[in-house]
Amino acid sequence: MCFYNQKRFSCGDWSWTSFAHRCNYEYRTGETCGMKLVNLTENDASKCRLCEKIETKYRRRSAEVDRLERWKREGATLVASMDRSQTLIKELDKEIYILQREREDKRNTLHR
Structure with a gap:
């Protein structure tokens, strides 16, 4: 103690x-x-390391979604770039999910 x-x-x-x-x-x-x-x-007025990482991933994902929507709206012919953008969005979704699970697991183990 x-x-x-x-x-x-x-x-x-x-x-x-x-x-x-x-x-x-x-x-x-x-x-x-x-x-x-x-x-x-x-x-402390700041957020923890995991929350900061999650927010960063969300901002990056949002920028990628905006870029993809702009390309679709403008009728871009860069199909390879659009496919790469969709793949990147899926990867970011997975990373965000993993970080959120890590945060929840940490909180659940401490509250028992």
């Missing part, structure tokens, strides 16, 4: 930061007991 500081992000996620102080249950010098308790919570 050693105490650590915690950082809470604007998205609701959190992470451990610095070690605050040791409890009385560990007698070995320089060791901690292994149980983490919150000493102080620091609020």
Whole structure:
């Protein structure tokens, strides 16, 4: 039951930061007991790493969809580019899904 500081992000996620102080249950010098308790919570206006990655993928996907729609509207003859764009959108969808699952798995394991 050693105490650590915690950082809470604007998205609701959190992470451990610095070690605050040791409890009385560990007698070995320089060791901690292994149980983490919150000493102080620091609020951070930014989002966590996973949320930032997901937002970046969404922006990239949106730009690619806009580009594809513009090419279709203008009647572009660049079929290979349009196919590549559709493939890229599917890949981004998969990456977004994987990141969202990772975020949900992390939240579910911490709330049990």
